[in-house]
Amino acid sequence: MALKIKQIGPCFVGEVNDIDLTKPLLADDVAAVHTGMDEYAVLVFRGRKLDNDQHLAFTRQLGPIEQAIGTSLRAATDYRLTTDFADVSNLDKEEKPFARDDRRRLFAIGNQLWHSDSSFKATPAKYSLLHAHSIPSKGGNTEFADMRAAYDALDDDMKRQVEGLICEHSQLYSRGKIGFSDFTDEERERFKSVRQVLLRTHPVTGRKSLYLSSHAGSIQGWPVPEANIFLQNLLEHATQRRFVYAHEWRVGDLLMWDNRQTMHRARPFPVEERRDMRRTTLAGDGPTVP
Ligand code: OGA
Ligand code: MN
Numbered sequence: 453m454a455l456k457i458k459q460i461g462p463c464f465v466g467e468v469n470d471i472d473l474t475k476p477l478l479a480d481d482v483a484a485v486h487t488g489m490d491e492y493a494v495l496v497f498r499g500r501k502l503d504n505d506q507h508l509a510f511t512r513q514l515g516p517i518e519q520a521i522g523t524s525l526r527a528a529t530d531y532r533l534t535t536d537f538a539d540v541s542n543l544d545k546e547e548k549p550f551a552r553d554d555r556r557r558l559f560a561i562g563n564q565l566w567h568s569d570s571s572f573k574a575t576p577a578k579y580s581l582l583h584a585h586s587i588p589s590k591g592g593n594t595e596f597a598d599m600r601a602a603y604d605a606l607d608d609d610m611k612r613q614v615e616g617l618i619c620e621h622s623q624l625y626s627r628g629k630i631g632f633s634d635f636t637d638e639e640r641e642r643f644k645s646v647r648q649v650l651l652r653t654h655p656v657t658g659r660k661s662l663y664l665s666s667h668a669g670s671i672q673g674w675p676v677p678e679a680n681i682f683l684q685n686l687l688e689h690a691t692q693r694r695f696v697y698a699h700e701w702r703v704g705d706l707l708m709w710d711n712r713q714t715m716h717r718a719r720p721f722p723v724e725e726r727r728d729m730r731r732t733t734l735a736g737d738g739p740t741v742p
Pocket of ligand 1: 540563569580582592593594595716717718719729731
């Protein structure tokens with residue numbers, strides 16, 4: 453059965469209503485979700501109230517998942533959720549918001565920079581599925597930008613320039629941009645950089661997209677400052693409002709986005725309020741650099 457999808461963003465983002473995420477999906481439904489993702493790049497399922505098991509079961513029907521191990525500053529003994537989930541909340545194990553100056557919080561607010569999930573891993577993420585369990589009284593939107601539309605809008609000279617470029621991505625680079633640099637030797641080793649192409653081609657639709665992320669900190673063969681200016685200019689181009697959808701969360705919303713075709717960022721919210729967001733992540737097919 454084809455899903456009914458209503459476009460709600462400027463050039464992407466579809467809202468899906470006629471699918472029950474708590475039940476096993478038919479093969480046709482799974483195919484329709486992927487087709488919807490290929491076209492809209494972000495799908496919005498409103499007001500679903502899934503528990504962790506249901507969230508995970510829905511995700512696993514779409515493909516193999518990525519584990520969230522060692523990607524944040526939470527110690528393994530400090531995890532609030534199992535490693536099937538990226539804990540995108542601002543909560544400690546006791547469900548209390550992190551203090552303003554907590555290192556784990558200051559690292560996590562790097563999510564407020566435009567990025568693509570796990571672009572700092574050799575095999576970066578395919579889809580992310582983020583579910584809202586509790587939301588703050590104000591702020592805390594998530595914004596998405598369409599990297600296909602951004603690529604299409606480049607002039608021919610820029611399209612030629614991005615072809616074949618390879619960037620180095622690391623969480624050390626994104627955190628460096630917000631002045632967070634007090635990493636231990638173990639963390640520096642754990643967060644060492646990986647290579648990613650700057651121009652991706654979608655395996656099904658053949659559409660080209662800019663593979664940008666704040667984790668990108670250099671371009672192979674380029675002087676570092678020149679690379680960072682070049683990437684910053686591209687990022688400004690790619691995040692013009694005409695390419696952006698802002699999601700105002702309600703409890704129970706599930707958003708699924710394709711990290712190969714979009715960037716996203718969290719927006720600020722009051723530090724003392726709870727924002728409980730849990731993410732599963734579908735693994736990518738392999739490295740982007742041969
Ligand atoms: C994420 C992420 C943004 C947000 O889940 O990967 O970046 O608004 N989330 O919490
Ligand atoms: Mn993210």
